[in-house]
Amino acid sequence: MNPVKALENHGQAVWLDFLARGFVAKGDLKALIDSDGVKGVTSNPAIFEKAIGSSDEYDGPIGQALKKGDRSVADLFEAVAIEDIQHAADVLRPVYEHLKGDDGFVSLEVSPYLAMDTKGTIAEAERLWKDVKRKNLMVKVPATPEGLPAIKHLIGEGISINITLLFSQAVYREVAEAYIAGLEKYVAKGGDPSHVASVASFFVSRIDSSVDKQLDEKIAKANDPSEKERLSALKGKVAIANAKMAYQDYKRLFAGPRWEKLAAKGAKPQRLLWASTGTKNKDYSDVLYVAELIGPNTVNTVPPATLDAFRDHGKTRNSLEENIDDARRVLEDLDKSGISLDAITTELVKDGVKQFADAADKLYGAVAHKRAASLGGGIDGAHFALGDGIKKAVEKSTEDWRAHAKIRRLWHKDKSVWSNDDENKWLGWLNSPATADVADYEDFSRRVKGQNFSDAVVLGMGGSSLGPEVLAQTFPRKSGFPKLHVLDSTDPAQVRAMETSVDLAHTLFIVSSKSGGTTEPNVMKDYFFDRVAKTIGKDKAGHRFIAVTDPGSSLEKVATKQGFARIFHGDPSIGGRYSVLSPFGLVPAAAAGIDVKSLIKHTLAMVRSCGADVPPQENPGVQLGLALGLAGLEGRDKVTISSSKKIADFGAWAEQLIAESTGKDGKGLIPIDGEPLGTPETYGNDRFFIDIRVEGDDDASHDGRLAALEAAGHPVVRIVLKSIDHIGQEFFRFEMATAVAGAVLGINPFNQPDVEAAKIKTRELTSAFEKTGKLPAETPVISTAEADLYTDDANVDALRKAGANGSLGSWIKAHLSRSGSGDYVALLAYIARDPGSIGSLQKMRLAVRDERHVATCAEFGPRFLHSTGQAYKGGPDSGVFLQITADDAKDLKVPGQKASFGIIKAAQARGDFDVLTERGRRALRVHLKGEIGPALAALDAAISEALN
Ligand SMILES: O=C(CO)[C@@H](O)[C@H](O)[C@H](O)[C@H](O)COP(=O)(O)O
Numbered sequence: 001m002n003p004v005k006a007l008e009n010h011g012q013a014v015w016l017d018f019l020a021r022g023f024v025a026k027g028d029l030k031a032l033i034d035s036d037g038v039k040g041v042t043s044n045p046a047i048f049e050k051a052i053g054s055s056d057e058y059d060g061p062i063g064q065a066l067k068k069g070d071r072s073v074a075d076l077f078e079a080v081a082i083e084d085i086q087h088a089a090d091v092l093r094p095v096y097e098h099l100k101g102d103d104g105f106v107s108l109e110v111s112p113y114l115a116m117d118t119k120g121t122i123a124e125a126e127r128l129w130k131d132v133k134r135k136n137l138m139v140k141v142p143a144t145p146e147g148l149p150a151i152k153h154l155i156g157e158g159i160s161i162n163i164t165l166l167f168s169q170a171v172y173r174e175v176a177e178a179y180i181a182g183l184e185k186y187v188a189k190g191g192d193p194s195h196v197a198s199v200a201s202f203f204v205s206r207i208d209s210s211v212d213k214q215l216d217e218k219i220a221k222a223n224d225p226s227e228k229e230r231l232s233a234l235k236g237k238v239a240i241a242n243a244k245m246a247y248q249d250y251k252r253l254f255a256g257p258r259w260e261k262l263a264a265k266g267a268k269p270q271r272l273l274w275a276s277t278g279t280k281n282k283d284y285s286d287v288l289y290v291a292e293l294i295g296p297n298t299v300n301t302v303p304p305a306t307l308d309a310f311r312d313h314g315k316t317r318n319s320l321e322e323n324i325d326d327a328r329r330v331l332e333d334l335d336k337s338g339i340s341l342d343a344i345t346t347e348l349v350k351d352g353v354k355q356f357a358d359a360a361d362k363l364y365g366a367v368a369h370k371r372a373a374s375l376g377g378g379i380d381g382a383h384f385a386l387g388d389g390i391k392k393a394v395e396k397s398t399e400d401w402r403a404h405a406k407i408r409r410l411w412h413k414d415k416s417v418w419s420n421d422d423e424n425k426w427l428g429w430l431n432s433p434a435t436a437d438v439a440d441y442e443d444f445s446r447r448v449k450g451q452n453f454s455d456a457v458v459l460g461m462g463g464s465s466l467g468p469e470v471l472a473q474t475f476p477r478k479s480g481f482p483k484l485h486v487l488d489s490t491d492p493a494q495v496r497a498m499e500t501s502v503d504l505a506h507t508l509f510i511v512s513s514k515s516g517g518t519t520e521p522n523v524m525k526d527y528f529f530d531r532v533a534k535t536i537g538k539d540k541a542g543h544r545f546i547a548v549t550d551p552g553s554s555l556e557k558v559a560t561k562q563g564f565a566r567i568f569h570g571d572p573s574i575g576g577r578y579s580v581l582s583p584f585g586l587v588p589a590a591a592a593g594i595d596v597k598s599l600i601k602h603t604l605a606m607v608r609s610c611g612a613d614v615p616p617q618e619n620p621g622v623q624l625g626l627a628l629g630l631a632g633l634e635g636r637d638k639v640t641i642s643s644s645k646k647i648a649d650f651g652a653w654a655e656q657l658i659a660e661s662t663g664k665d666g667k668g669l670i671p672i673d674g675e676p677l678g679t680p681e682t683y684g685n686d687r688f689f690i691d692i693r694v695e696g697d698d699d700a701s702h703d704g705r706l707a708a709l710e711a712a713g714h715p716v717v718r719i720v721l722k723s724i725d726h727i728g729q730e731f732f733r734f735e736m737a738t739a740v741a742g743a744v745l746g747i748n749p750f751n752q753p754d755v756e757a758a759k760i761k762t763r764e765l766t767s768a769f770e771k772t773g774k775l776p777a778e779t780p781v782i783s784t785a786e787a788d789l790y791t792d793d794a795n796v797d798a799l800r801k802a803g804a805n806g807s808l809g810s811w812i813k814a815h816l817s818r819s820g821s822g823d824y825v826a827l828l829a830y831i832a833r834d835p836g837s838i839g840s841l842q843k844m845r846l847a848v849r850d851e852r853h854v855a856t857c858a859e860f861g862p863r864f865l866h867s868t869g870q871a872y873k874g875g876p877d878s879g880v881f882l883q884i885t886a887d888d889a890k891d892l893k894v895p896g897q898k899a900s901f902g903i904i905k906a907a908q909a910r911g912d913f914d915v916l917t918e919r920g921r922r923a924l925r926v927h928l929k930g931e932i933g934p935a936l937a938a939l940d941a942a943i944s945e946a947l948n
């Protein structure tokens with residue numbers, strides 16, 4: 001008789017420790033049931049990894065599953081795994097029926113990532129039980145300390161459980177207790193225990209592998225030949241002895257009055273199942289762990305090779321109860337030898353969890369890869385050319401992130417991923433796209449359309465304005481909807497320019513401020529509310545305003561009082577710069593008629609790609625973040641962003657995210673936006689290039705320059721969006737990347753400690769103004785025909801030493817000459833941000849870059865205060881700052897207060913400058929005289945002269 005089939009004569013069931021789609025589909029499982037009497041199937045993460053990860057057998061099913069809609073990697077794996085389990089369960093169903101529910105089971109394991117999480121295990125086991133919907137399913141739960149209560153709970157709900165990763169007799173007794181107690185609970189609730197089955201999977205061969213290793217070490221050290229012999233005799237014996245003793249426990253545990261009470265109600269004993277029964281040591285028989293463990297009411301789950309071997313040359317006998325005293329002696333002898341089986345089995349559980357988690361990482365990585373391949377352009381591509389050094393560092397860190405489960409911990413809001421500060425409170429952005437109330441945005445959008453607004457203006461700063469600005473500049477105006485504008489300035493000319501560019505009577509104002517207390521949105525609101533009231537009447541003005549703010553903010557109170565048409569609440573757990581995919585970005589999007597549903601749908605593809613279940617290697621957010629952070633640590637901290645025409649404004653959003661998140665504690669990344677690419681000689685070794693473009697947005701000369709930079713050894717990341725509708729994917733990718741880079745840099749990426757410092761200074765100055773009617777007097781260091789120059793004593797000394805004398809040019813020259821390798825020069829202009837001034841600043845920065853070979857920033861105040869300003873003050877001390885101020889040609893009153901827009905802006909510039917100098921930064925302020933156009937030209941001339 002076929003020896004495998006003969007096992008049933010000894011009361012032992014053979015299960016197959018293997019599963020794969022084709023194997024079931026082609027009838028191979030059925031053949032084994034028929035020929036070998038196989039009565040069950042077990043699966044585990046390693047088995048699925050082999051089946052799915054190491055073959056293309058599942059490419060089709062994964063593609064099919066995705067056709068029904070994109071889903072997370074874990075869901076995708078589960079979808080195909082559940083199908084496999086269902087197919088196997090259906091093939092085994094006749095066995096189950098024939099044996100009246102006593103056998104014919106298929107096992108599916110809960111995620112190994114949940115091995116230390118009781119609640120998570122329970123929830124997942126319940127879900128799998130429901131989703132697989134097969135009576136002959138057993139859900140596998142590990143026998144970890146956290147798994148034990150889950151086992152009791154699940155049995156108590158009538159769910160059949162296979163307990164895995166069981167090595168020790170003591171833990172086995174706890175497992176049996178959990179089963180019995182669970183059944184008692186189930187019966188007490190009126191459940192029929194005859195429907196509940198369970199096996200306790202006792203792992204065998206791994207014990208010998210560990211014990212033999214320790215024995216070998218002792219044998220090598222032993223001097224006495226008889227001691228060597230005694231130790232050698234234990235090799236290959238301990239695992240079987242341990243299993244035999246567990247079986248003795250089984251007989252005792254499932255007997256006696258307590259058990260009989262349950263048995264009388266139809267309860268089935270929890271069978272011991274021998275797992276890990278493939279022989280690992282080639283010196284031992286290849287059927288050792290089958291032949292020696294044959295006994296009634298047991299199961300052996302056998303890998304295919306062992307099954308073949310046993311069929312070929314296995315011999316059956318009732319071995320399990322043979323020589324029990326010998327087995328006891330083996331264990332005593334082991335103990336006497338100073339080898340602790342307890343310690344070994346405790347370690348094996350941990351190692352088993354790790355092995356399954358490692359297998360799951362590989363498996364999920366493979367599924368993530370297949371998902372990305374199947375979705376093709378549905379997920380924006382990214383190509384990394386990092387150079388050997390950074391590439392190796394990223395690979396090493398990728399493994400560290402995987403081994404320490406950092407992406408899962410990040411999603412689980414574990415602040416120890418960062419600096420153990422309060423990072424856990426600022427992670428609402430992870431879920432904001434998935435939880436966006438699309439129907440509400442659509443309803444709001446329809447209402448806006450219905451009112452025939454000509455314009456919609458966002459009044460906000462930084463996190464409240466830069467995202468909407470990208471949307472306004474990326475998406476063409478939608479017919480029937482207002483044109484979207486953003487105002488983020490206190491410059492009187494810029495405020496006035498916005499006023500004249502819109503039709504006040506038909507404009508919707510979106511006042512956006514998370515805190516509600518930020519000066520700029522409040523004064524902008526006061527101004528425009530007053531203007532609208534004067535245009536359409538005070539009682540109607542509120543109808544033209546909506547607010548986006550956190551619940552309970554001062555802005556909410558004012559908005560309620562002034563009768564705003566609608567107040568949208570932000571999520572207090574989302575910081576401003578991470579808020580574009582929350583109401584701060586989505587309300588303006590909806591107002592402008594941008595299809596929020598489609599935006600969110602495309603965004604979610606990237607959210608899934610960056611998910612907790614996507615290992616770092618395949619996770620686009622983690623990969624970009626590691627590259628950014630590690631390059632930064634190597635001194636390539638100037639993140640130079642080039643964005644193609646259609647998404648030209650993306651860099652302005654990304655620079656706030658990167659600078660404000662990472663630039664603190666003297667560390668961080670300095671984003672460089674808007675610098676057109678130069679030749680390789682232009683740059684120092686401090687650059688990291690990110691090129692982001694929309695497919696088809698071609699620019700051959702730009703591409704040529706980028707290729708030259710890559711060839712010259714600069715790290716280059718190229719990101720390609722299928723279309724502008726994918727912009728949300730990049731918002732999310734960059735958010736994740738920034739959070740990851742923050743972890744690499746060892747800072748809290750969610751606070752902005754140095755922004756506050758400038759706000760305090762500004763407040764002091766404006767309160768002084770409210771009291772006295774003027775700003776505190778200040779004396780220029782020098783006054784030339786073109787400008788008055790200001791700075792603190794330390795900077796004056798340094799500049800004079802560097803050659804500053806009576807001319808503007810000499811000061812500029814001395815100042816710029818302080819910039820060296822690894823530095824950046826930032827032009828910080830508190831003037832109207834219009835095409836003319838942007839052009840002038842661009843010209844100046846490029847001259848500086850090309851002559852001094854340093855990175856440059858061209859920023860406008862007060863806008864940058866809510867953005868890169870954090871890094872300028874709190875980041876690395878590598879900035880050389882040229883602040884540019886000017887008298888306003890015409891000031892503008894803020895209704896209801898003394899300080900005008902011009903005064904507020906002046907106070908902001910001074911507050912900013914004071915903090916820079918207090919921090920010992922290299923800073924010079926140039927207050928230009930006369931009309932702004934010629935004044936900027938004069939400054940440009942002075943810079944050119946200084947550089948030549
Ligand atoms: O736990 C069960 C059955 O319940 C098995 O699937 C179990 O996971 C496997 O037998 C082992 O993982 C195989 O272990 P090994 O041969 O790799 O040592």
Ligand SMILES: O=C[C@H](O)COP(=O)(O)O
Nearest residue numbers: 462463513514515518576
């Ligand atoms: O980036 C955030 C800005 O500082 C604005 O903050 P807010 O939205 O609280 O007004």
